[in-house]
Amino acid sequence: MPITRTDVEKIAELARLELTPDETNLFTAQLSSIIEHVEKLNEIDTEQIKPMSHCSPAEDDAEYTKRDDTVQPSLGQKLAVENAPDSEAGYFKVPRVIGG
């Protein structure tokens, strides 16, 4: 199924990407050809096959995923905002969210 310009605009909205009109055109063509290529997977019957979400032997083992619930030192407010493009009084500062 070919991808339309409208599809690309919708995906860009979901991905929070404000694409330029040129980018929208380019991605419409390129994503269509990539999707066409991945349709190849439909040749295989996977009805009886389990999906594989990871290849970590660790995640199936409770030994790995459980730990004692003890308080550990954390980053702290000063370090946490140090890289922020804008901050005030130890908080992240962003453009108006409501009523803007």
Added chain:
Amino acid sequence: MDLKTITIDSLRKRLSEREVKAVDICQTALDRIESLAELNAFITVTPQSALARAEEIDRGVVRSEQLPPLAGVIIAVKDNMVIRDVRTTAGSRILYNYKPPYTATAIRRLEDAGALIIGKTNCFDFDMGSSTENSAYGPVKNPWDLSRVPGGSSGGSAVAVATGMVMVALGSDTGGSIRQPASLSGVVGLKPTYGRVSRYGLIAFGSSLDQIGPLTNCVEDSARILAIISGRDPQDSTSSNCPVDDYVSSINEDIKGLRVGVPREYYGEGLDAEVKTAIEDALRKLESSGAEVIDIKLPHTEYAVPVYYLIATAEASSNLARYDGVRYGFRAEEAASLKSMYSRTRDQGFGDEVKRRIMLGTYALSAGYYDQYYGKAQRVRSLIERDFKNAFEQCDVIATPTSPTPAFRLNEKTSDPLEMYLSDIYTITANLAGIPGISLPCGLTSGGLPVGIQLLGKHFNEALLLRTANNLERELGFNSRPPLS
């Protein structure tokens, strides 16, 4: 002092016998990095901290202290691993000014073992692509031919090792990003088993695929580095507590009777004739070392590229959601609302390939398409893993080309993303199955470009993989150097 030929072991001996000083080696590396600046291998160099640590090593020698295992080893790390207070960009504009508040576990372990971290190497925008052309910090050039790419995404790391700027580099491998540049740049590159090395402090791209590993000038050095960086880390719940083998002591054992599987699916259409010849020569060398070369089947190989590009982009679109201009990195100016600040920041901060992959991944995960694309890819991934399980019932190690072609020209493949994706065909399967893989140089083409052979092993059997590679390396006797150095 030639950093291209000195090994970790010989350096340690020469330091303890006071034949060389760590500060002199460090200065040699810094001079070389400066004189080869045109290759664009580094994004950030950290001379002060490296020299300060070198002085510490030298003081230890004077006091006749026992030297740590990696004393004075000059190491560069790919710029997608964090070091506290050292700018880390992931090759992207969106992190142009990010100074991490912590250090990656693999790097911390190297430092604790006496290594000197000398800087951060160029990679492309969030690890995406196969040529290191997509870096916001300019393309890395291949020292064997400056008009060609060094492979990627750990291209800067591969070039730094190939030209003797450093002895060792760390890279990360999501779909071949250590092995492919190692192959195209003529060095050794090892992707360990998923879970072997902690990913704490590695900037995430595809979380079920990413793994940190070394690039070195010889197999033995890769074994020494792996021994240090491996092992369980409470900060990464996917890191394994499977025992870390003594990789170094076993590499000199022979490989008589070893069964090497050759998947015919990896030797078909698209494989360059000269690459094929070099690989076949290397297979004969394995036979003359006592190994038995047998045909095996990996029947789902042709589906690996579509599976990889659906899974890797889905995971990337999710991982890269965090770059929103709020907590760190670049923020677009003049946005009236929060939502428009997010969207403009991400459009201006990410490169084209990153945006393309975020778009594909978002599509594959979106309502109505999840089962059709992402779910389907996960099911076929199971079949690819099963292929390897079946193959390893007949053989101990699998041998394939690392890349279907030698290094390609700058800009040759950037216009058609699909063509670039297909160049990863031999390396992505190891990431999908989670198994370890190593690439080592096995010859040069008539045009003087290096060719790499890839060996794949069973989960957590890096010891056998390194032993096989070491035997093959000795038989091949590859000692060509890029003409530039």
